[in-house]
Amino acid sequence: MRRPTPLPPSGAPSGADDESSLRTPSGGDGRRGVSPEQRGAAPTDRWAESASVPVENAPTEPIDLTGITAPAPVWPLPTDAGTGSSARDAASVLPGVPTWALGADEAGATEPLAEDAAAPGSDGSSPVGMREVWRAARARRRALKSEVRRFTVRARRRRAIWLGSIAAVVLVALGSVGAAYSPLFAVETITVAGAEQLDTAAVSDALSSQLGTPLPLVDESAIKAALVAFPLVESYTVEARPPHDLIVRVVERTPIGVIASPAGFTLVDAAGVALSTTQTPAPGRPVLEITGGTASEAFEAVGHVLRSLPDTIMSQVTAASATTPNDVTLTLGGTGTQIVWGNADESSNKSVALAAAMQSRPPDTVSRYDVSSPSAVVIQ
DSSP: OOOOOOOTTTTOOOOOOOOHHHTTTSSSSSTTEEEEEEHHHHHHHHHHHHHHHHGGOOOOOOOOOOTOOOOOOOOOOOOOOOTTOOOHHHHOTTSSSSSGGOHHHHTTTSSOGGGOOOTTTTTSOOOHHHHHHHHHHHHHHHHHHHHHHHHHHHHHHHHHHHHHHHHHHHHHHHHHHHHTGGGGBBOOEEESSSOOSHHHHHHHHGGGTTSSSGGGGGGGHHHHHHHTOOEEEEEEEEEEETTTEEEEEEOOOOOOEEETTEEEEEEEEEEEEEEEEEEETTTTOOEEEETTTGGGGHHHHHHHHHHHHHHHHHHEEEEESSSSTTTTEEETTTTTTTTESSSSHHHHHHHHHHHHHHHHOOOGGOEEEEEEETSSSEEE
């Protein structure tokens, strides 16, 4: 709604004069076709006239202003004479004012000139037709498909090579495992190696339960149980030799002498393990007279001394005795010559000193060799 205008003063002309002052030559509403100077000046004159109305002539009844909104102010636009740039200046000063409200002359000033617009193909190049665009798109699709196909073929080739290699390895592994656990690698021959005192035929018969068993499935616990029956076996190893051979390598115990007992003469090693019992002493083995038996420290010292002797001297020893670990004494057969050894310390040096003394003075010329101190041998 338009803002109500103040009442004119009494005596002021009304009717045709007011209408003529508000009408425009084109029959508008008083705004269109009005120059900027008139837009800015007319309200000022009217308000000036209304300001001169005496207070006593003002209307006494209240005016209802509900729903009435003030119109947007219209600012006067500066006109640059001779240039016609008022519309462009207005557009820069009042960006919210549309160009149609600035008048036909001013609006026309903002329209671009025809020669300013660049026409298509003005640079001399011929326009591109739809056929060329379609051909370029088809060539691009072909190139893309070719590249994808080339990459896919290469990837498939690599994948095939990898899968083939993995399949070959798996097949070889499965074939090897299957063949190893098949009767093709079953045990047909058992060989006992390293036995000098043992009866190899008896040992092979004890291990006969492993015949016909695939080599990877040979039961080592059964082999151990079978070899426990042979006291001379100190240790053993099992070797599978494809396709059909099973080799058992044994390390025999070394007897050091015999111990007299009511049951006879028991052959023992340095650990005191009884190897065999006979009614007569085993030939070439000295008779042991140990205080405290095989579990004593004296027996341990005697065993250490006998094992340190060279074969040339060991073959001449017929008896060994000890009451404590520090008084080991050996007896040479034939002459009865005694060898005072003392304890088991420095046994290797004592053996060398004894061999030198026996060479300088044979046992049949002496009665006693004292090598308890290897650096000072006493011969009697």
